[in-house]
Amino acid sequence: MLSRTADSLFWVARYTERADFIARTLDATVRLAALPQSYAGARNEWESAVDSAGDLSLFRSHYGHANEDTVRDFLAFSQLNPSSIRHCLQMARENARSVRTALTSEMWDVLNGAWLELKAFDNGMSSEEFSRFLDWVKRVALTFDGSAYRTMLRNDAFWFTRLGNAIERADNTARILDVKYHLLLPESEGIGGSLDYFQWTTILREVSALTAYHWVYRQSVKPWLVADLLILNRQMPRSLANCYEILVRHLDLVAESYGRRGPSQRIASGLLARLSASRIDGVFASGLHEFIGEFIGENNRLGAAIGEQYLS
Structure with missing residues (x-):
């Protein structure tokens, strides 16, 4: 191609x-x-x-x-x-x-x-x-x-559309979390009144995840579980972990088809490994805002690597 x-x-x-x-x-x-x-x-x-x-x-x-x-x-x-x-x-x-x-x-x-x-x-x-x-x-x-x-057809045309979709979706979810992180900090959680519930559910509705949240956690909406769903849960289509699972899979297919791996495969695999090894309590302990900011930077780096490796 x-x-x-x-x-x-x-x-x-x-x-x-x-x-x-x-x-x-x-x-x-x-x-x-x-x-x-x-x-x-x-x-x-x-x-x-x-x-x-x-x-x-x-x-x-x-x-x-x-x-x-x-x-x-x-x-x-x-x-x-x-x-x-x-x-x-x-x-x-x-x-x-x-x-x-x-x-x-x-x-x-x-x-x-x-x-x-x-x-x-x-x-x-x-x-x-x-x-x-x-x-x-x-x-x-x-x-x-x-x-x-x-x-x-499941060929390189399909793979590149999936790569574009997944990297953009990961960026979008991360940006929502980056702007809303002040709501997600555990110490900022109130008593669980109507404002808290409305804000949490609005974040979930923004990424079509409210029903999925209740299926996975089977309890009232809590900020750290919202973050867990949107960052680490691979079952959630818009989560960072799921997006990177898709990116790794389709970058591997591209590499197999063209017979060569490169920086984009290494960056994607490394970030997926980091997400897989993370736990939400550890993310909050090290700083949710810092974690998301670093992710956005790495996601941009992957986009640039894909562009340099395949699109220019």
Whole structure:
């Protein structure tokens, strides 16, 4: 496979996954912002949403105060923001168009149709319309992911889409935890009132993990168990451990196919081994924020290694 084809497939998956993440972040923020002020606390949840997306400095350079209107525009529709939903779907379609023959017709139809439908949406929507828009974005990502699983040959084209999907998903989950870590610290846990429960469940809803949490732990929502599920539990599709299991598996398949291993395989295997050896009490003892920050750095290093090894 040509490196430019692999690069486009990798980024088709990354941009689609990122659009889904931004939609989930906005959906969770709408829920938290709807709390009465006495419950919501002092933190500006709309600014927290921008921070989760990793674009706070860019936001501040173009907007003033973070509120519903400015954050909705920036994260959903702004062409100034390379991680906005509109820009992600545009870039996913452009990358897909450049490798049209490497995609199945079902995958292309999802992205092309989504781009055409997106033109009907803008920031002038009501709150109810905006919520329906976010649900639509999540359905687009889910349909694209499902079409890839159901229609692609299990060859290098499929492997590079899986690599893009997994590395983006790991980054997204880590960023949610990095922004919310102050809520997850054990010493900050309150008595377990309605605010605590709503915040924990909102984090879980943001990554579609609330039902999975109850299946795994069979008890009320607790902050260290939320962190355990999203960091170390390999059964959870969006956990860091599961994403790296996928990355290691598909990087090994690529290496076997091309007859050569390299830095990307070593970085991914090393990080998976570290996650496998970790326990959540040890993560909290050494510092949750530091652990997540180091993970984000290593995940970025893996992305750069994959790019240098296969995509350039």
